[in-house]
Amino acid sequence: MRILHLDNNHPLLKNQLAQAGYKNEEDYTSTKEEVEQKIMNYDGIVIRSRFNIDKTFLDAATNLKFIARVGAGLESINLDIAAQKQISLFSAPEGNRNAVAEHTLGMILSLFNKLNTSDKQVKNGQWLREANRGVELDGLTVGIIGYGNMGKAFAKKLRGFNVEVLCYDIKEDVEDSNAEQVELQEFFEKTDVLSLHTPWTPLTNKIINTEFINKFKKPFWLFNTARGKSVVTKDLVAALKTGKIKGAGLDVLEYEKLSFENLFLEGQMPEEFEELLTFNNVLLSPHIAGWTIESKERLAQTIVDKIIQKFGKH
Numbered sequence: 490m491r492i493l494h495l496d497n498n499h500p501l502l503k504n505q506l507a508q509a510g511y512k513n514e515e516d517y518t519s520t521k522e523e524v525e526q527k528i529m530n531y532d533g534i535v536i537r538s539r540f541n542i543d544k545t546f547l548d549a550a551t552n553l554k555f556i557a558r559v560g561a562g563l564e565s566i567n568l569d570i571a572a573q574k575q576i577s578l579f580s581a582p583e584g585n586r587n588a589v590a591e592h593t594l595g596m597i598l599s600l601f602n603k604l605n606t607s608d609k610q611v612k613n614g615q616w617l618r619e620a621n622r623g624v625e626l627d628g629l630t631v632g633i634i635g636y637g638n639m640g641k642a643f644a645k646k647l648r649g650f651n652v653e654v655l656c657y658d659i660k661e662d663v664e665d666s667n668a669e670q671v672e673l674q675e676f677f678e679k680t681d682v683l684s685l686h687t688p689w690t691p692l693t694n695k696i697i698n699t700e701f702i703n704k705f706k707k708p709f710w711l712f713n714t715a716r717g718k719s720v721v722t723k724d725l726v727a728a729l730k731t732g733k734i735k736g737a738g739l740d741v742l743e744y745e746k747l748s749f750e751n752l753f754l755e756g757q758m759p760e761e762f763e764e765l766l767t768f769n770n771v772l773l774s775p776h777i778a779g780w781t782i783e784s785k786e787r788l789a790q791t792i793v794d795k796i797i798q799k800f801g802k803h
Contacts, residue, residue, distance in 0.1 A: 490532040490554070490803060495524065496539050498559050499789035506793060510803030525549040535559060535792065542566040547574060555799070557792045561585060561639065561779065562716070564689040579795040582638035584788030585779030590642035592778035593684055593714045596738030599772055600710065601626060606769045627651045632680030634696075635687030635715065636663045636670065643684060644668040655679060659692065677704045682712070689716040699724040708735050714778035717741035723761040729768055736770035740778040 492506060494515045503513045514531075516524060521540040528534070528546065533555040536542070542556060547570045554577060556566060561582040571578055599605055602623035610617055629652050633640045636656035644654050644667035656668040657676045664670035671679075683705075687693045697711065697720040711734050713720050722743045728734040744759060765771055 490800065491530065492533040492535060493524075493528070493531040494535045496535070496537040496559065498535065498537070498792075499785050501786065502535065502559070502789035502793055505790075506796065509793075509797050511796075521546065528553065533557065533796070536565075538565055540565075542571075544570050547571060547576070550574075550576075555579060555796065557796060559584075559788050559792055561589075562688045564716075577799055579792055579799075581788045581791035581795075584791040585781070585784035586638040586642035587787075588781040588784040589639050589686070589714050589778045590646045591781075592740060592774070593643050593712055593738075594646045596712055596714075596740070596772055596774075597626060597682065597710070600736045600738055600770065603769075605772050626682070629653075629681040630655060630679045631682045631684065632657065632676050632709075633668060633684050633686055634658075634676075635685060635693075636660075636668060637686065637688075639715070640684075640686035641665065641667065643686060652682075653679070673704075678706045680705060680709055681707060682710045684712045685715040685719055687715050687719060689718055693719045695719070695721050697721060697725065699727060702728045702733055705733070708733055710735050710737070712738040714738075714740040717743045717745045717776075722759070722765060726761050726764050726768075729765075729771070736772075737768075738772045740774045741776050742773075745776065 491512045491514065494503065494513060495517065497517055507513055525546055528550040529552055532552060534553065535557045537559050542565060544567055547553070547567060553574070556571065556576060557579040558566070559581060561580060563578055563580050566578065568578070603621040607617070607621040627650060631647060631652050631654050633644060633654065633656045636658040640656060644656065647654055648667065654668040655671050655676055656664060657671065657673060685697070693716065695718065702724060711725070720739070720743060725734065725737060729737065744762065
């Protein structure tokens with residue numbers, strides 16, 4: 490089987506596939522249109538988020554048997570067309586769930602203890618102890634929206650913090666010993682810390698907006714290490730101003746391009762984002778929650794294992 494690698498990944502991915510008898514070829518620079526001209530020659534592709542795998546691409550891929558995305562989600566692929574063409578789809582949420590969980594917890598502890606602001610102050614010669622008095626996670630209720638691989642991994646990290654953990658998911662019976670699954674009404678009443686762990690879908694698009702925010706009984710902290718388009722930045726800024734949202738940790742932003750490699754679609758900074766940058770109780774990172782040295786290897790290994798499990802060795 491011939492596999493076209495469209496993004497650079499951990500070398501074990503190509504090495505182990507080659508050892509299993511697959512033929513690897515690379516193309517990290519051609520445009521989507523250029524790849525479409527030759528994609529009929531390949532049985533499989535391995536991609537991260539370089540471009541959208543749409544109907545046009547899939548119609549050109551007449552011999553394609555699988556698409557492997559070295560990442561957690563499949564939102565960049567037209568799933569309906571792929572299913573019609575009986576193309577197997579592989580993703581690897583198991584590969585970076587631990588990294589995402591640790592990053593989320595790190596953001597919470599950093600914001601609660603004002604580590605991001607106090608670090609800058611001390612480096613600038615300021616020694617402001619009272620201004621940097623923190624708050625504790627102990628005794629709070631953490632609400633997780635999306636209780637799949639990422640949500641479960643995060644809940645597991647919360648063991649030992651003496652917190653109540655609630656989860657909400659569109660699927661039934663996803664709870665485990667680390668979180669209690671509840672209806673939205675109870676979720677809104679109890680949550681002190683909200684953490685998003687959902688894929689991008691039409692249901693999760695812009696889910697965190699003013700209407701949704703105002704349903705929470707108490708002011709709360711917001712953390713998003715999932716997908717940027719789930720949070721309406723303008724509404725987040727408004728809630729930060731009123732204190733309805735006490736602080737936010739965002740690893741993903743509404744303005745990211747599909748590839749996740751660049752921030753702004755047009756290269757122009759939106760006004761609400763400029764305003765977001767002025768808040769000391771907002772912590773930002775560049776879509777790196779699942780981007781550890783260890784997860785890079787785990788993601789690749791997960792994809793290799795799934796390909797060989799499905800198609801065997803050659």
